[in-house]
Amino acid sequence: MRDRETDDVFKTLVSELHSTLTPTTIMGITILAVGLFAYESLQSTPLLIATIAATLASLGKIAVSLAHRRADATKRSTVADAARWEKLQGLFIFVIAACVGTLATVAFAYRDLSVHMLAVALTFGYCAGVTVRISVRPFIAATAILLAALPPTLSVMLYGDTAHWILSLLCVIFLIAAMQSMLHVYGTTIRQIRLFLDMEHQARHDPLTGLLNRKALCEAYLSLGTADDVLTCVHCFDLDGFKSVNDRFGHAVGDALLAEIAGRLRESLDPPALAIRIGGDEFVILHPDVRDPADAEALARRVVALLGMPYQIAGDEITIGISLGYTMAISGSVDLEQMMVTADKASYRAKRNGGGIDREIPATLDLGKFSVAA
Known part of the structure; x- marks a missing residue:
């Protein structure tokens, strides 16, 4: 049985x-x-x-x-x-x-x-x-x-x-x-x-994309615990021009695009990193156990490059832009909402600059002790 x-x-x-x-x-x-x-x-x-x-x-x-x-x-x-x-x-x-x-x-x-x-x-x-x-x-x-x-x-x-x-x-x-x-x-x-x-x-879980939702994000963040020698990174991003996709092709194609994006996120992330859809075209990546700040930048670039590749949906080729901002903190030292606000600020700056990647690191965080290259 x-x-x-x-x-x-x-x-x-x-x-x-x-x-x-x-x-x-x-x-x-x-x-x-x-x-x-x-x-x-x-x-x-x-x-x-x-x-x-x-x-x-x-x-x-x-x-x-x-x-x-x-x-x-x-x-x-x-x-x-x-x-x-x-x-x-x-x-x-x-x-x-x-x-x-x-x-x-x-x-x-x-x-x-x-x-x-x-x-x-x-x-x-x-x-x-x-x-x-x-x-x-x-x-x-x-x-x-x-x-x-x-x-x-x-x-x-x-x-x-x-x-x-x-x-x-x-x-x-x-x-x-x-x-x-x-x-x-x-x-x-x-x-x-x-x-x-x-x-x-x-x-x-989000019913459309199958990704984790905000509730699961909060639970996952709380489960990380504290560690002075480990960083936690939060990436926040949304889609540039998603409204125009809905207006031109219809909401069914927009939903299919979100599902395709979720699939690419799942393929690009290795545990313990998690992808979360928090609503609309807004996504979060929780990237724990970061020991080299360069890894956070590498992940951001990989995600932006992968999601920016064309999508074939209902016979149409659709390309979408990404505005991603990220921040990091010593594991357990900052609450999740504060990290998301900080990452959102960086994301908005990226959008104003035409899309891509930006980051905002707290002035009190010394990245030098985590990586010589940083």
């Missing part, structure tokens, strides 16, 4: 596995209580081994979930990270499920009705919990349910009397229902996560 999941959906679903701390704790205590009672009643060594193993595996699952939660909270996980956490979580889930299945199977090997009742309750309770909380990873959930429920169901069938045949039939029916419910929960969760991610994407 991995092919139904985008990378973001996959990472979100795997993250749900560390939300099972409370159910895992409750189930671990329940397994310990039922197992000890069954051992006290039957004096079966396999029962004791399964109980101890399940308890240790529950503690391991809790420890892994805590570590998984901390990892998700401290850094943005990659697909590879999520895959590793999924395997580790699945390992402990499989061990617990196998212990539950072993405990119930051994219990049904003895003719003690009280132990039978507890074994049935434990098996159904565990499978219900898996169906509800682990269905986000259907392979893990289905395997766990089969490990926990199938062996005791077969054990019940061996009794051969009517009551036990009915009980085994109920187990099979509930097993099938659990699988169907698991797939339903998984499908519903997938749809909800996709809807959430789509809404989150729309909240941070």
